[in-house]
Amino acid sequence: xxxxxxxxxxxxxxxxxxxxxxxxxxxxEPGADPVLSELVREVRADIxxxxxxxxxxxxxxxxxxxxxxxxxxxxGFLARLKPSGxxxxxxxxxxxxxxLGLAVTTVAxxxxxxxxxxxxxxxxxxxxxxxxxxxxxxxxxDAAPPAPGAAAQQQALEDSTxxxxxxxxxxxxxxxxxxxxxGALAGRRRVERSAQLSLTTKPEDVxxxxxxxxxxxxxxxxxxxxxxxxxxxxxGESFFELQxxxxxxxxxxxxxxxxxxxxxxxxxxxxxxxxxxxxxxxxQDARDxxxxxxxxxxxxxxxxxxxxxxxxxxxxxxxxxxxxxDLQRLKNRTDKATVALTVTGDxxxxxxxxxxxxxGGAWTPGDALRDAGRVLEVAAGVAVVGAAVLLxxxxxxxxxHGAARVTRRRARERTLDATA
Amino acid sequence: MSDTLTxxxxxxxxxxxxxxxxxxxxxxxxxxxxxxxxRDRSASEDVTAAVYERAYRKRSGFKPDRGxxxxxxxxxxxxxxxxxxxxxxxTAALVVEPDDPGASxxxxxxxxxxxxxxxxxxxxxxxxxxxxxxxxxVALKFQAGLTNVEIAGVLRISEANAGTRIHRAVTKLRExxx
Numbered sequence: 001x002x003x004x005x006x007x008x009x010x011x012x013x014x015x016x017x018x019x020x021x022x023x024x025x026x027x028x029e030p031g032a033d034p035v036l037s038e039l040v041r042e043v044r045a046d047i048x049x050x051x052x053x054x055x056x057x058x059x060x061x062x063x064x065x066x067x068x069x070x071x072x073x074x075x076g077f078l079a080r081l082k083p084s085g086x087x088x089x090x091x092x093x094x095x096x097x098x099x100l101g102l103a104v105t106t107v108a109x110x111x112x113x114x115x116x117x118x119x120x121x122x123x124x125x126x127x128x129x130x131x132x133x134x135x136x137x138x139x140x141x142d143a144a145p146p147a148p149g150a151a152a153q154q155q156a157l158e159d160s161t162x163x164x165x166x167x168x169x170x171x172x173x174x175x176x177x178x179x180x181x182x183g184a185l186a187g188r189r190r191v192e193r194s195a196q197l198s199l200t201t202k203p204e205d206v207x208x209x210x211x212x213x214x215x216x217x218x219x220x221x222x223x224x225x226x227x228x229x230x231x232x233x234x235x236g237e238s239f240f241e242l243q244x245x246x247x248x249x250x251x252x253x254x255x256x257x258x259x260x261x262x263x264x265x266x267x268x269x270x271x272x273x274x275x276x277x278x279x280x281x282x283x284q285d286a287r288d289x290x291x292x293x294x295x296x297x298x299x300x301x302x303x304x305x306x307x308x309x310x311x312x313x314x315x316x317x318x319x320x321x322x323x324x325x326d327l328q329r330l331k332n333r334t335d336k337a338t339v340a341l342t343v344t345g346d347x348x349x350x351x352x353x354x355x356x357x358x359x360g361g362a363w364t365p366g367d368a369l370r371d372a373g374r375v376l377e378v379a380a381g382v383a384v385v386g387a388a389v390l391l392x393x394x395x396x397x398x399x400x401h402g403a404a405r406v407t408r409r410r411a412r413e414r415t416l417d418a419t420a
Numbered sequence: 421m422s423d424t425l426t427x428x429x430x431x432x433x434x435x436x437x438x439x440x441x442x443x444x445x446x447x448x449x450x451x452x453x454x455x456x457x458x459r460d461r462s463a464s465e466d467v468t469a470a471v472y473e474r475a476y477r478k479r480s481g482f483k484p485d486r487g488x489x490x491x492x493x494x495x496x497x498x499x500x501x502x503x504x505x506x507x508x509x510x511t512a513a514l515v516v517e518p519d520d521p522g523a524s525x526x527x528x529x530x531x532x533x534x535x536x537x538x539x540x541x542x543x544x545x546x547x548x549x550x551x552x553x554x555x556x557x558v559a560l561k562f563q564a565g566l567t568n569v570e571i572a573g574v575l576r577i578s579e580a581n582a583g584t585r586i587h588r589a590v591t592k593l594r595e596x597x598x
Contacts (some may be wrong), residue, residue, distance in 0.1 A: 010580035015587045019568070023432060026565070039594065042543040043562040050451035055467035065436055067478045107540060255537045410575075412502035415509060416457070419552050 031289050066240060081281035107330070188277040190267050190330065193246055193337040198264035203345035206236040210343055212259045213240055220248045220255075225338075241338065249337040256341065259348055276330050283323035292317040436470050439479055443472055444488055449564040450497050456559035457501040457552070471497045491570035494560065498574055546596030554589035561586055 011019070023034035061067075173272035201209050210229050217224055222244035244252050253265070293316060297309040450471060455464040477494050480494050547555060560566045560574065572582035 008576075011583050015584060017588055018590075019583050022561075024585075035500050035594070038539070038560055039543065039590075039597065042540050043547070046462070046544055046547075047563050048446070048455055050465075050468065052465075054469065055447070058447070058469045061469070062472060062476070066473050090489065151459070182516045191479060291521075333551055411506060412499065415502050415505045416552050416556070418509065419457075419505060 004025065004401050043122040050128040093397065097390065097397070100389065103159060110285070153198075188273070190273040190334050192272050192333045193249055193270075194268045194339070195249065195253060195337070196264070196268075196340045196342075197253060197262070198342045198344065199256070199260035200263040200344050200346045200349040201260035202349050203232065203234060203236050203347060206238060206343055207231055210238040210240075211257045213242075213256060213341060213343065216252065216259070217242050217244065220246070220252050221245055231346070231406040234345075234347070239341075240342040242341055243336045243338055246335060246337040249339070252339065256339075260343060265346070272330060272333065276334075278328070279323055279326045281318060283327060286316055286320040286323055290320060297342060431483065439476055440509060442493065446493055446564075447472075447496075450493065452563045453494060453556075454497055454501045454558045456555055456563070457498070458504060463504060463508075464501075467500050468497070471500045474500065488563075488570055490566060491573035494564060494570070494574045496567065498556075511531040542597055543593075546593055549596050550592060552590065553585070556595060557586050557589040561590075564578055 019026045022036055024032040025040050026039070199209060207229070210227075214224060214227075217240075222242055225241040225243050227238065227240045230236060242252075253267075257265070290313060293309055293313045297306065297313065300306045300309055447468070451464060451468045453466065454462060454467050458464050470494070475493055476482065478496075486492075516541070549556065550558065557571070560571050566574065567585065568582050569579050571586065573580045575582060575585075577585075
């Protein structure tokens, strides 16, 4: 671009003409305005020279490429990170934003539990509805309200201080001595528990889920009382009647629920403490009667008395045996929980909440893919949370930076005016 | 610098040589411009050194589509000089280094006749009466030799605005000289 191209159409024509004349004087063109040429010559003649030690020193530094090195010996990046360095404020801001983002992300992750939502929620439902106070039913979608007093009551009754999961059911099925006292029996709640669980999976997975059911039950010390498995290309169904230690019912439901999608869960509990106490009382009465009869027999003096007492003792023995049998039946009902489990094959079924994590099966490439997807989901969640925090902060920082630049620029202009 | 030399040298060396050339072409002009703003030779020397160091560090940030290298360099010089003025205004009242009339007179006497000396003194006095913004424009136009487009880039104003201001400053200078 030549100096004659400086003027634009926006300028006043007279001003543009005078600027053109100035350009001609500056370039020393012949025919330029002599007054302007003289002015240019005089101004330029008064240009101060940049020489002396300062010039020599700068020449050397330019020649050397401005080697870094502070007067205190600090060099390079560290020197720029010092409080007086140009990178100090940006580095401080970046560190503050990073710490804030990390804190918020950590809080957010802790707040949501960090994953495994399905399994945890399901386990929670199962545990909360473990031992209701009274007979009732609970489903996965509409859980019966937990009995607030039941757990505390059972804890108080429990002799041991075992964990809640084992303590609460143990209170229900704590083994009673064959000649257990009526008072002790009356102080404990006897609850019979059962559950109906419906799982849905893809048709091709019905067999695998059924195998997982059996493995899970065996691992928990239970038995498969009966089973029926039918496999079909477009569906398939399997049914199990399981008997499990009542103390492990909650854990069993949680683990079984991870094998496939839970389509239904119903838990029943029935308080049979009254029946238990009644039978125990009957047993105790029979024993007391027998003891009294034996005592009377030892004092009998006639054959007729002896014969009569022996007949009554035999009758008492029969009643004792009957009561003991009844008590054992009741105890069996509280010791073992029954679970009716149905696995249904459905082509539209989704993946189970926790399949591959704890069902006891082999870890397959499919599980690996699911785990990888889960990891990506969590990573995406973290990224979203981080972005939710960092984006506003970044925008604020950007606005602040822009405002600071404008302010600094205006301050410079004011400084120039102030030197007048 | 020849094209052959440019192609043969590594990029780092090429960039350094280009900067070295820019420095040698502009050092006097930048110093004169900074001095016109600060009116303190010692401070101007320091600021000029800082300008080139800053330019050297930020040379990768220069964008040719946004102006010439000279305009970019004088923009850095302007910011550095005004920052120095701000710093000094915060710490103490601006102490303007008085001109050395003896040195100028001796230089003038050695090289020019009496009439020329008088003319130069008149112009010098006229420049001193200008407002800082006008004096800055004269320095950029007469001493540094920037085009109107480059001056507009340095001052961050439009080219037409720059032309108008230059015209006004020159008019004032001519009136002060007459």
